[in-house]
Amino acid sequence: MKPNGKMFNRNLTSQFKRIYHKRSLFLAILLFIFASTAPLVIAKVSQATQIVQTQSNTQQLVNQATQLYRSGQFQEAAAVWEKAVSAFSTQKDNLNQAMALSNLSLTYQQLGQWEKAIKASQDSLLVLQIQPQSQDKQKIFAQALDIQGYLQRDIGQSTQSLESWQEAAKIYSQIKEPAKLAQNKINQTQVMQDLGLFPRACKTLLEVLNPEMGVSNCQEFNQLSSEELTEKIQKVTSKSSSETTMIALRSLGELLRFIGQPEQSQIVLASSLNLADKLNSPQEQAATYLSIGNTIKTLAENERVRRRRENYYQEAVNAYIQSAKLTTSSTTRQKAQLNQLSLLLKQAKSDPEKYKEAKAFWLSQNLQDVQFSPSRTGIYEQINYSQSLAELIQLEKFQQKQDSQLPSFNQIDQILEQAATQAKKLGDKPAQAYAIGNRGALYEQRGSQEDLSQAENFTRQALSIVSSLESPHISYQYFWQLGRIHKEQGNLQDAIAASTKAYDALQSLRSDLVAVNPEVQFSFRSSVEPVYRQLVELELEYAQSLKKAGKEDERQKRLTQARDVLESLQLAELNNFFREACVEANRTQIDQIDTKAAVIYPIVLSNKQQSEMESLEVILSLPNPSPSNKAQSKKAQSDRILRLYSTEIPKQELEETVEQIQAFLKNPDTKLEESLPLYQKVYDWLVRPIQQDLENSNVETLVFVLDEKLRNIPMSVLHDGEKYLLQKYAIALAPGLQLINPKPLADINIKAITAGISEAHQGFKELAEVESELEQITELGIATKPLLNEKFTIKEIQNQILNSDVSIVHLATHAQFSSIADDTFILFWDKRLNVKQLGNLLRNNALISRSPIELLVLSACETAIGDQRAALGLAGVAVRSGARSTMASLWSVEDKSTAKLMGELYSQLKKAKQSKISKAQALKEAQLTLLSEKQYSNPHFWAPFVVVGNWQ
Structure with a gap:
């Protein structure tokens, strides 16, 4: 029967009442932190005990195994630990035998030999269970539980891992080992995050950092200014500058990134790095630089201003370079290098020179020969690496070149197939789904009809695996992927059905878009917002086909659905802006109440047929002058009538025009003959197509729910050639009509x-x-x-x-x-x-x-x-x-x-x-x-003012 901490703890007092005489032990402080390779339970000889020759020989075995382990020679280390186990067993030195077994388990974990690792861990705990109670025995038992917890986390047994660490924590508390208890709690927070227990993980880290910080939960960080957060951290570091404090701050910084607070994460990690510098610990400096790079990468992915985004990217690259340079761990170096490669490839999408840099980096660092642990973490690293390789060959394809040095499609597919096999062996369904789903994405990328069929097959397999899990953060990605595949296959209604399921999953998540495991991170800009836009695009395409078929009722339903998705996107953007689900929707549609208002929803979509063009789609919501009957008039869709208009615009022209208008409006000396053509151009794009409908409906107010490219200019300045829009209508902005309290x-x-x-x-x-x-x-x-x-x-x-x-x-x-x-x-x-x-x-x-x-x-x-x-x-x-x-x-x-x-x-x-x-x-x-007065007739003076929200 497999021993566990709970069973041992219950029987601790009853089984062992006599004091066990202290013998020569090989004990050391366990610093079991995940930023680097897990440390061993290593020897420390008691000076009060005379050492006989046999003890000296076993000590030599321990020292040899330790050196081999630390140098990464795990196969050789395992052989020596086996000898040490045998030697201690012969000497009937049971505590050191248990110590050696735990270290043997740890070594097998590094080799991915899970069955041997499990057996060694179980044997260690079995030996310890029958030993009399003593301080030394409890130290080794707690450390053995720590190692078991690490093993369980690596093979995807997160709940059991947490239980093992919690049992170890009880022992550390009983034997008054505060430093080890703090280190253990930091480990607990890692697996808490795996389980999605982010508030609990934060609370535990804050307990480690002591009450000096004066913060009780991570959401409070979201309310602090940068100066206030820095001040609170300084209170902590002024009380303690220990390695434990440094690692706890790093763990807190990582957690803040996972829960969507990268700005706060950056501040906390800077403090952790400062402590690592003071401690002069290159490995801890390297681990912290790796975390800093990851946080800055997140800031870059969230940033829409290109100049700032590029600056962030460069800062992240510099952090990864520092990490790889300082580290004494091959694992940390590989992570830093792979993250740097991923970052260079992201930059390469908009900068061809970065592609050359990424390719040269991949070749120069011999990243084609990387090795991954078959652990849970290693599986996700393989998946992320395969994504980078897929981007590398895709960018090569765009360059219209072929290079035999680059990985082939089949090689990338084999990496993902291996990751899926390893995940299945561990029983880790989320990891298995990600690996198989990424195989689908790889075939989707290649794009032939045969490949799309295979992509659909893999995507459905991934969805089948997660169907038994409460995992909308996984399922939404693969419903979205399935929608894209159906779109490419020409199955519009199937594409809408799949994309709607992706949208529904996102709605259930709201802003909680942190994966149950932090190995998979979400960027709102690249992984969330496109889901909304894809569904809008599909619904509008279908609505156009229904117009040609004369199915107006069905067309109104589709336009309503597209409008609702646009409103949800506005809500999602605000929740992402605040980094929390703080915006609640009021389900009353105010456009049902104001019969003198038209609501205008513009959205800019890419044109797949003409890559140099983009499409400005405008949904117009008008009061319905004549509902067909009283019963129908009570329904939302009968109170309003929706129209759809499309205008093709050369790519980038809209953005450039908006930027020019901004510059003109902010300058009071702008001549009207310079700026007026631009005001008229945007009017022609946005308002002229709907002008007749507006005039026929006799509305008095125009309410704009604007897409991001149009938000920075006031709609009041748009000009029809004779009048400003302001001279014809009252104008308001709304961040979504469901947000307004009418x-x-x-x-x-x-x-x-x-x-x-x-x-x-x-x-x-x-x-x-x-x-x-x-x-x-x-x-x-x-x-x-x-x-x-x-x-x-x-x-x-x-x-x-x-x-x-x-x-x-x-x-x-x-x-x-x-x-x-x-x-x-x-x-x-x-x-x-x-x-x-x-x-x-x-x-x-x-x-x-x-x-x-x-x-x-x-x-x-x-x-x-x-x-x-x-x-x-x-x-x-x-x-x-x-x-x-x-x-x-x-x-x-x-x-x-x-x-x-x-x-x-x-x-x-x-x-x-x-x-x-x-x-x-x-x-x-x-x-x-103001407009009527000559000195203030320039839009600079009257146009900046806007009303947002309830315009009534």
């Missing part, structure tokens, strides 16, 4: 808190007109006395909201929108609040205030320079603040025009109850006031 402005009591900073402060320049802006609002009688400059503090805003029944919060201060949550901020006098902290400030108080915040106004904002997705930060503020609506500027205007516009805006809001005006209409009237 309530008309006429039902609101207009009362405001105003605050701002006019002086130069914290490195930001003065905003000279802020005082005048706030005074205008106060003079209208709808605002309390402004909180200006040093009075504009977090505490004062909290007090004002708590103690007054306000519906509007108006902040005239520096603010920035960015595609990164930590870089989206609003400046208070005493502190710069990022978007999450602002949300905590406003949302929490809104819950206990009599009136929730109806409108948040930010009048001096701007988008981050060079960030083409910066407007995502505006959507983040709009959603996270808890306000029903947000009005903000996309760039800061240094002129009296802002004060004038705000004065007119609040005049309109004040009379909303009588005029029944909406927020979007109030903003429109204020903007038209």
